[in-house]
Amino acid sequence: MIDYFLKDNWKIIEKGFDPRMNRASESVFSIGNGRMGQRANFEESYTGDSLQGSYLAGVYFPDKTRVGWWKNGYPEYFAKVINSVNWIGIRIVINGKELDINDCKIYDFYRELDMKSGLLRRECTMKLKSGEKVKIKSTRFCSMHRKDIGAVQYRIEALNFSGEISLIPYLDFDVINEDSNYEEKFWQETDKDSNSEFPYVEAKTKKLDFRVRATMHYEISKMGERLQLSVLPSERKKFIAQQSNISVKEGEVVQINKYAAIVSNFNYPDEDFKALSEDLLKKAKSAGFEKLMEEHVSVWHGMWDKHDIQIDGDVAAQQGIRFNIFHLHQTYTGEDPRLNIGPKGFTGEKYGGSTYWDTEAYCLPFYLCSADPEVARNLVKYRYNHLQKAIENAEKLGFSKGAALYPMVTMNGEECHNEWEITFEEIHRNTAIAYAIFDYVRYTDDVEYLPKYGLEVLIAISRFWSQRITFSEHKKQYVMLGVTGPNEYENNINNNWYTNYGALWCFRYTQEIIDLVKKDFPEHYKDICKKTKFTEQEIERWQDIQSNMYMPFDESKNVFLQQEGFLDKEMIPTSELPKEQRPINQHWSWDRILRSVYIKQADTLQGFYFFEHEFTKEELERHFDFYEPYTVHESSLSPCVHVIQAATINRPQKAYELYLRTSRLDLDDYNNEVAEGLHITSMAGTWMSVVKGFGGMRVEDGKLIFNPLLPDHWDSCKFNVFFRSANIEIYFDKQKVVVKNLKGNAVSISVYGESTEVAEKQQLEVDYLKHR
């Protein structure tokens, strides 16, 4: 854990430059607009340690799978959103000497991510070895308004010399992915021109033929005056640059505004690239940097108006939640149904930008509450679109008759993961995908989704479970052998309670939806039966399994067991683990972790989170008290679930502790890995920990329920949710809870059990103290 960035309600601030923190800062200060994203690499040359990262949504490479020993069923490739063109680069040469931040003396380094406006700003003074001192100031953004445009404004002041400053803006596709096999590079140049008003490089990926064209334009001025300079173009493989030399006197300021248009055949036909890019740049040029920035900022302001969470009295908590909301919105905007949410978004290479069960389990609620209804529907339908591939995936593993196993990791529906204990065994992801349908329909009441898309997915998932479960003659019960639960610190275990419970729930829910569709959409039902060859005899086995499933339980402790044999471990709580051994995944060998009792992320408790409505609060409390003390929260997805549960069982202090952990996970680098990128999907979990945790929001039978719990450290908390076309604002402090219907249809609201219909512009106010 670190305490490095300064606390501020709206900004992330770094004062002073520490090269050891550079990769961490590059992650934290990343910017993006849903279509492209950029780590906070420097514009100038920097020969120090850095992870260069510029990513384009949907532009990936199917890299060769790396395995030690091949297992039947492994996928042929691992998809990764690859590092793309460096469009921010501006080399600076002063009196013939390269400005390399790694080789300067640096004073007054200041960097801020202005989350309110979506801007990355940096200022500092640098002294070259030869003595020249310059003060620089840069501002950049990926335009939220013009999604293919990135812009940089870079100023440089000659503090103690007169002479020549050369500015060399460039575009570079000759980039590496650090995780590529044997330093393989993925881009091949197809075209370029360095000697033009709109110089460009066009490149394509080695496989799949993704084509991307980056074009730039820039203006240079001195002391506010536009300069017309002769330009020295230069190029090398996959690279173009233009150099301008400017004579300066001591105290003079030179400024360059650089605009980049980046277009790809993921979004446009390649024959339009040239015209489109030049048009984009001409418009950008004519608008100018300030105007472009204004437009961009105004999109952000609009977003905050709708989706902010305000926490008064606790800057760390406030900054944390805004940091999470900010990154979620710049990662995924939900406009493109082909896209999904990679665990690191545009902030690093890890996890390859692919889709995990994170989307269904952690992200969906955020988009349900904070985006157009279409966005959440797109997210859920993404898996419907991949159903056929999920069926093929199951076939590959030996399942049949339309059983589907959704991939653990995917870019286009095909499995991309290659660790047998995860790929083949972390099959509870199927439940999360079914659950997302349930969650979506519960929240939106979009019942028509079920006959159109949902039921097919549910049948295929139930079929999978039906085949995956076997009957133990020994136990005279059904069992599920060889799985990995959400707690990936246990592999190839038998009867993981969460997986077993989820499978049974899938059977129940599928049956419920079969009944519903059969009754309310009989034509659809017939079509689905025909299409999927579904017969109701299949349900008989599902019911038999439900009546005879083995669920590991310990009488003496009165808890369900994470898996069979769980109690054979050394039951030493995490509080007794030496601090220097945390996180254990960085200090212990894998076998030691596996043998230990420690839980990476909610596993049994994940079941109590998803299926909370099927248990009593006492049951939840008992299981929370049993499992949380063994939980090391080394998955970013862990603390948020526990915040919600701690709040539910009225443990404000525990909830608050874990809330800081989830909301400031990356800012304070709890797991010592922020250098690799941010935990984007868990950020949605953080949002949930406020809304569902401290806000106590639930939806039941079309009613919006709140049971707010204000941490001691907070004066008040306020947030909005969109619910069935109404915009609902919730405010709570130590005196009162106020739920307002700002706009939209009347909504049935319950606060601490007091229910009422709240019409547009009406509100429900309830005493806080009476209930807490």
Place this chain on the structure above:
Amino acid sequence: MIDYFLKDNWKIIEKGFDPRMNRASESVFSIGNGRMGQRANFEESYTGDSLQGSYLAGVYFPDKTRVGWWKNGYPEYFAKVINSVNWIGIRIVINGKELDINDCKIYDFYRELDMKSGLLRRECTMKLKSGEKVKIKSTRFCSMHRKDIGAVQYRIEALNFSGEISLIPYLDFDVINEDSNYEEKFWQETDKDSNSEFPYVEAKTKKLDFRVRATMHYEISKMGERLQLSVLPSERKKFIAQQSNISVKEGEVVQINKYAAIVSNFNYPDEDFKALSEDLLKKAKSAGFEKLMEEHVSVWHGMWDKHDIQIDGDVAAQQGIRFNIFHLHQTYTGEDPRLNIGPKGFTGEKYGGSTYWDTEAYCLPFYLCSADPEVARNLVKYRYNHLQKAIENAEKLGFSKGAALYPMVTMNGEECHNEWEITFEEIHRNTAIAYAIFDYVRYTDDVEYLPKYGLEVLIAISRFWSQRITFSEHKKQYVMLGVTGPNEYENNINNNWYTNYGALWCFRYTQEIIDLVKKDFPEHYKDICKKTKFTEQEIERWQDIQSNMYMPFDESKNVFLQQEGFLDKEMIPTSELPKEQRPINQHWSWDRILRSVYIKQADTLQGFYFFEHEFTKEELERHFDFYEPYTVHESSLSPCVHVIQAATINRPQKAYELYLRTSRLDLDDYNNEVAEGLHITSMAGTWMSVVKGFGGMRVEDGKLIFNPLLPDHWDSCKFNVFFRSANIEIYFDKQKVVVKNLKGNAVSISVYGESTEVAEKQQLEVDYLKHR
């Protein structure tokens, strides 16, 4: 399973050329001499499918580890004995056209491995597309007498044309390893000369700096007459060749004798390479091909005189066992204590030529009985030499205080394996290493090995087990969590009976040896305690574990369970598995295999094999009858153990079936993988299946015990063993068993329980029928 090679008592014969079988034949017809080995690649050009393989013992490359997802504790590199110089190559050009076997019409293809003489011979007639027909005949060997020399005799007859035949012998280091990452090549040229009487290429490996020099010399004759020809040298990177053009008339025969000297700095200082190589070749030249061959053949004849197993009345069985003995002897001769036995010997790339627990568990008995005492001692001491690295390996995984975990796979004592479920969990290998000490001392009575080397290893192994076992408060017993047994179709299981039993046995045996050394070698004992910081308090915990270890057992079936929960699987015997799904490891996904009951190789039964003397025959029978029906024998190491046990419990038919499977595993390609190379280590298991299985040989308290059982298909069986400096011959047929002491001290012998001392030149004869 295939039936491709012809059956013969002394030869492996292939008639007709089937390119689809080429890789398989290349493996089966491999030749070697313990220092170098060569797959049966063709001398001429062959553009068809082939696995080029020429290997030098001890010359390996530490290749970059490939893993999907890194786990703490993984090794940095994977060692592999790499494909080395192609020294057999002779390009043939006929009237200007390359002779490419893949592009010819082939008649009367005949290939034989003459195991009695250690020669690979080939004959065939080939017709080029342009019509020229040639008959070729080649003979080659890696000299058993001059270990750095390989020799080829190649004859070519112009059947239907007069014209020009060019012979182009070459040396080529520009070779690939098929399993290299990203087609990386491992050799770098350091020197070469193509224009000399002794042309050569010298190269070094990219890492570790193994240097190898290959030098050639050759003689060409026509119709028996030596030709003096002008030579056209040529070279390219890592390659030299010399071309001679010979005019021939129809019916004439041209012959080339090619000798290669291959020396490496694994055996010689590099400054001696030149003189040494030329000296070797001058001597070879002056001896001539026939003489070199004679010397070589005579070494093989001497070997067979001592180590043959004769089976009368069953050619398949006879051929099988000789094939096994032949390959064992050409893989490992035991002269060099730095070497060990790779699972594929010199016949393929798989397993990288590294050392596995195969050596201790399957190979040691063969070398104990069939080689100089020094050879077996070298094999056992190999692990003593690696003790410090095994301690470091355990430290890396979190163990301490001198606990040792021997590597799963190693070249120099460091772990090279990188699958967590094997690397970290298949820890029963430690028991095999302790067992080898026990086995060695039991057989040789070399008690002095214990204070000198054995005890240190035993203490370190027992320390490991002591730390690896944990106490379950739930069971109130000690447990061993998270292991993989010999049956690798189960991973990360708890309380594998074999591993648990082996650990307890290690404690017992270590204690026994501590007592022995303390009493008989008190000075050594003091030194060992000092060196290892051993205190007798450690024994207290070992004893506590022994009294309170959980051993999975099922009352109703009255068997120890392979692991906890074993009976929850679908208990369908292998006899009910559809044939087209076998071997399951080629037809089922890995998770399906893991969930299934099927046993890859003896696991519980491996315990009954090692520790047979600690169980009754009834217990063995009960466990055999329970486990064998679920065993798929998909490890080459599986059938041999079962042969021995089937023979012990008097099941000649079962024993015979499994014997064919083990002895003809590669010849009949039971597991559909011989193309990758032969199963060298399991060949020692095959030898055991005759000696310990059908011969029923055991050693107990210094007595050599035999309980022969003759399969119905055999008329008789005869073999020799060296036991404590005596050469003992055992013969049995359907009437009698005769055990002769051919040479050496008197030996205490027991046949079917009849015991006597048999002095030199004496014999013990016992009636067979009375006992069977």
